Amino acid sequence: MSTPTRRGCGTMPVHHRLMAESPAYASARVEIENQAFAYETGAAATARVGPTRIPVVVHVVFHTAAQNIDDDQITGQIDVLNKDYRAQNADVGQVPPVWKPLVADSRIEFELATTDPDGQPTDGITRTETAKTKFNIFTDEVKSASTGGHDAWPADKYLNIWVCPRIFDPNDPSEILGYAQFPGGDPETDGVVIGHKFFGTSGTATAPFNLGRTATHEVGHWLNLFHIWGDDDGGCSGSDLVADTPNAGGPNFGTPTFPSLTCNNGPDGDMFVNYMDYTDDKGMFMFTKGQSDRMAATLDSFRSSFDGG
Numbered sequence: 001m002s003t004p005t006r007r008g009c010g011t012m013p014v015h016h017r018l019m020a021e022s023p024a025y026a027s028a029r030v031e032i033e034n035q036a037f038a039y040e041t042g043a044a045a046t047a048r049v050g051p052t053r054i055p056v057v058v059h060v061v062f063h064t065a066a067q068n069i070d071d072d073q074i075t076g077q078i079d080v081l082n083k084d085y086r087a088q089n090a091d092v093g094q095v096p097p098v099w100k101p102l103v104a105d106s107r108i109e110f111e112l113a114t115t116d117p118d119g120q121p122t123d124g125i126t127r128t129e130t131a132k133t134k135f136n137i138f139t140d141e142v143k144s145a146s147t148g149g150h151d152a153w154p155a156d157k158y159l160n161i162w163v164c165p166r167i168f169d170p171n172d173p174s175e176i177l178g179y180a181q182f183p184g185g186d187p188e189t190d191g192v193v194i195g196h197k198f199f200g201t202s203g204t205a206t207a208p209f210n211l212g213r214t215a216t217h218e219v220g221h222w223l224n225l226f227h228i229w230g231d232d233d234g235g236c237s238g239s240d241l242v243a244d245t246p247n248a249g250g251p252n253f254g255t256p257t258f259p260s261l262t263c264n265n266g267p268d269g270d271m272f273v274n275y276m277d278y279t280d281d282k283g284m285f286m287f288t289k290g291q292s293d294r295m296a297a298t299l300d301s302f303r304s305s306f307d308g309g
């Protein structure tokens with residue numbers, strides 16, 4: 001199988017399916033967005049001083065021996081998450097000067113779980129051999145032992161990350177790098193899923209998606225961030241509901257050159273260096289303050305079970 005040349009994320013199709021099929025999800029989404037709106041407009045603010053620490057369990061689901069990624073590939077990914085969410089990534093200096101004042105420390109940290117759901121010591125990693133060679137974003141088979149995956153750990157205590165052979169959307173011929181479930185959904189399927197070739201910085205991680213940014217992007221969705229262009233299929237009317245990210249037409253791919261203009265958003269153009277665009281791993285370096293506020297709103301609403309430090 002060849003490696004995709006463009007980023008592809010399955011989060012929005014999953015969101016649209018859940019909105020259509022689950023009244024409970026749709027109503028939870030309204031509550032979560034009300035809180036996010038209050039934080040985004042300054043009507044309310046978080047009391048969290050942080051950092052908020054998120055215990056992570058990585059469920060490695062493999063079909064071949066190579067897909068049973070080693071511990072270094074996993075700990076390397078956790079390191080990337082910690083740097084990116086604290087704005088301590090080595091490449092943050094590449095943010096164009098006009099956006100440097102917007103770079104945010106999200107005050108969120110991640111650690112492999114040390115206690116499992118039964119209270120026993122754990123390294124925060126599960127390993128499951130599967131007969132399946134690929135996993136459908138709509139049926140979430142990777143998230144259940146009965147369908148060739150591994151059951152979620154309680155989603156109010158852990159961020160579940162499944163790492164699996166190959167992810168596909170039956171309506172899209174290209175390989176999907178990863179997908180997340182936005183806050184508000186069923187705890188049994190809450191978390192993010194990432195193809196092993198796009199996870200971590202070593203082992204089976206493959207360029208141009210070998211710097212751990214797929215997980216940074218998908219965890220952003222798990223904390224309720226939308227794509228930077230507003231998910232309107234290239235139009236200029238969609239919004240990511242964050243005021244300090246420029247209005248943009250559609251996704252940027254590869255490593256664009258500043259400025260990249262769409263939607264009359266000159267002179268600075270699209271914020272393609274943002275983790276919530278579709279650029280290559282080496283082309284994304286920042287969250288904004290508005291995005292950080294939105295994530296804090298999530299940690300104060302649907303994900304309030306995670307301690308605020």
Ligand SMILES: [Zn+2]
Pocket residue numbers: 009010011217218221227
């Ligand atoms: Zn995405």
